[in-house]
Amino acid sequence: QLQLQESGPGLVKPSETLSLTCTVSGGSISSSSYYWGWIRQPPGKGLEWIGSIYYSGSTYYNPSLKSRVTISVDTSKNQFSLKLSSVTAADTAVYYCARQVYGDYLLDVWGKGTTVTVSS
């Protein structure tokens, strides 16, 4: 069955760029039926949608993060990636990647999440 796996550095310094990759297995990222999204959860807090990408490269970003976020897709590797620039301690969170159904906007398959800490 479809699985998503986040990967990337667990520690990022303030003002630097956070970079994460989500590898999709058991299915194709090039399906026209899905977006692929990033969601984060600060310690002890709720979920925050960061942004989503379609296999064609079309992107949608959370307006509050848009100036710092870039999401890209590599269909040859069945991966999509997140870059968040100028990070601060407030960006410390568990970062999840998830499959998002096109048109329904539901997030039906999630990765296990990866913890990213912003600290010097």
Added chain:
Amino acid sequence: QSALTQPASVSGSPGQSITISCTGTSSDVGSYNLVSWYQQHPGKAPKLMIYEVSKRPSGVSNRFSGSKSGNTASLTISGLQAEDEADYYCCSYAGSSTFLVFGGGTKLTVL
């Protein structure tokens, strides 16, 4: 501050029913039947429980149901079981500018 408003906590005894509300605006919950609900146990990834306001994915117990009235969506869990103790989040499509918004989450305690 989350875009959608949920109660911080709810509780119920085994066998009882509880309802969690999710209040948005006419720009999100009120305009689209695209509300979903997620269950999250500690240290785990969220799990989809309800989509399109009231539809259940395959494998989700029929004890979970969803509804919507105006700008408020609701998740009802009937016949509470100990395993239902978790955090629950609502989520709504909010148009092409904002796209997706989550609620702040509700901690369900089974007494």
